[in-house]
Amino acid sequence: MDANGIAYFAAGLGAGLTIIGGAAGIGRLAAAAMEGIARQPNAAADIRLSMIVAAGLIEGATFFSLIVTILLATKG
DSSP, rough: OHHHHHHHHHHHHHHHHHHHHHHHHHHHHHHHHHHHHOOOOOOOOOOOHHHHHHHHHHHHHHHEEEEEEEEHHHOO
16 A cells, blocks of 8 residues: 555544534534524524534535545645
């Protein structure tokens, strides 16, 4: 196994972990938002807006991490 093979394997592993982490974060975020809306339906608009902003931040961090893993895999 050469260095490029190891780099591709590590990039694939990093990308997979990144996606799993992002999905888990958004899942917990949505569950908490739905629970909050169920407890206080009058605040649904505010909770929804906060959820969308937080989901965008999670997606941004996930996308940045994927770009870093692709760059590290293709560097050599």
